[in-house]
Amino acid sequence: MARQLSLPALLCGLVLAAVLSFGAATADAQEREIRCGMCHKDVQFDSTAHADVACKDCHTNVTSPRHKAEDLADLSGDAMCAQCHTMAPRAVGRSVHADQVGCMDCHGDAHSMLKNDDLTSPMSPVGQVQVCGDCHRGQEGGGDLINAFVESVHGRGLLRSGLTASPTCSTCHGGHMVFPVEHERSPTSFKNSPEMCGDCHQYIYDEWLNVSAHGAAWQAGDTSTATCIDCHESHSIKDPTVGLDRLHMADECGDCHGDLYNTYRGGFHGKATDLGLVTSATCSDCHTPHSTLGQDDPRSSIHPDNLQAMCGECHGDVTMAFASFNPHINPNSPDDNFYVFIIAMAMHALVIGVFGFFGIHAILWLQRGIVGHMRGEFLGHHSPSNTYVRRFKKRDISMHKLIIVTFLLLAATGLPLKFAHAPWAHTLMAWFGGVENTMFLHRVAAIGTFGYFVWHLVVLIRRLAAGEKGLFWGPNSMTPQLKDGKDIVAMFKYFLYMGPRPAGDRWTYWEKFDYLAVFWGMMIIGGSGLMLWFPNFFTEILPLPGWALNAAYVVHSEEALLATGFIFLFHFFHTHLRPESFPLDPVVFTGSQPIERFKDERPLEYQRMVEEGTLEDHIVPAPTKEQMRSIHFWGFVAVAIGLALAVGIFTALLIY
8 A cells, every 4th residue: 555645744855856956956057167167267157047057958969078169059049048948939939020039139148148037137127128129229110119118108117217117018019929019919909909008007997998988999899999009109108197298188189080179279278288288178188088988978078967067177166158168169160050150250251351451452552652652752751850740649649559568469479379380379488488478468468458448438538528529520530431431432543543642631541440440359359358268257147158158269369360460461551661651650659740741641631720720739849869769669679570470470371
């Protein structure tokens, strides 16, 4: 009968076997050190992964200490390794590296090979980046992939923060069994990549898989849906919650949702993120990043029942009307909102009409002015004079200076948002210290604009209360009258050499247009700006529907284009750049102009002053040279800024 071994006896046997085995390995190592080391003194083997492996275990073809050097090469490196590591060479042979990469290409020289968990090993997490880069950096696009990984959140965690748990090459692509990226057995394929990422990001993977529309589509085999690497890329993965990296996530969503991406970029949120406002909403802020669902799903963040809570995360306690604002509206499509469409078409027509009329007006005037200058028709305009006629009071000069400063600041801080796609917009934003500073300055300029508007209304009311006549009718009034219509016709005849220039009075028709445009602008651009500044007030107190905010955005944007374009092109031309005035008309700064020019441009007003005996009351001393130098300097600065912004508008419209 066979004897059964007791547990103590069995344990003693195992310990004895281990001791004998270790003793044999030690003996082999000693033999190697004594026999092989006599010749191969340069081989340092004790600190490697194979410290307990005898020389003859690898060099099985060497049978005598007196071997020839070529005997060592009879056995290839891979075959040598395969004697112990039987599975690894077979795996490599079925991988993308078959017949291309040997064991020592990755693991290093056999005599200095280290264990993978040794931080100095070529196959350590850090070492893999260099080893894989040695080959893949030389391939087409390879350098970009390796460099992208180094700068990614994974690469920074591994190489800069020393987090060895961060993913490295083999984490995603496998060790020995590396397949092409889209191979069905590759961890990086469409079928397998979510699970691969889920190995580390388990909670996010579960949320994406079980809640989001993308995860449901992936499980159903829809190859057009988005997986982890579609949104986060593969090698250049950034932290989507930090700084500018989160703002670029919209570009990833736009790869699939092109129409929605375009409308997002056309709205405030998209333009603000394009300019670097990190607090502005991007796709994941509204739609959630990993539990994205359709609008009809009650669990969706954009379901009507959840909109107030979603919008309130950024905007506080918002009304339902505010939450119904459509961030993806296309104002040029009647299908999105018919009211907004009508308003947008009306604004487009206004911009085209004004630019069209005054564009033709300016071109014809320019050619007629050049001819008149060559004929010597404006000699009196540029000749020195000691007699000046006062046209504006000090109050008017101060008010116009305030208008210049606030308007230029409004344009310089508002146009970059309208044309956020243009490179110069980013430059301007940087000059102002970023989007938030720019928005602050824009609102300061808006307050100044409302200030001078109220100031002017108070002046008008006081003049009316004092019994001043002619404020609303007559030659001194800014109200358009029948003569203005006749002057327009006569002016075009003058442009076409069909008649004399119409006799001017206190105000010309283009000056009245400039003046009344301020009133129009304050109602349109000022009112729409206040709606965008205080949306909760206008949707709760008034209350207005959410689409009114969409309409306000369209109106504010188009009116800003109309106002800036008109001032910088046509107002500047009418006032400063036409041959009669070029290069600058200082009258609005001095408050007066030479009597020769006054008689030529405004003969009706001059004649009326003579007949009423009031001309002498308006005669003032000529400005000093110091005053004129200061006026020309600041005047040229203002005109230069305006013209530079005008160039920016045209380049943004025509090029970008």
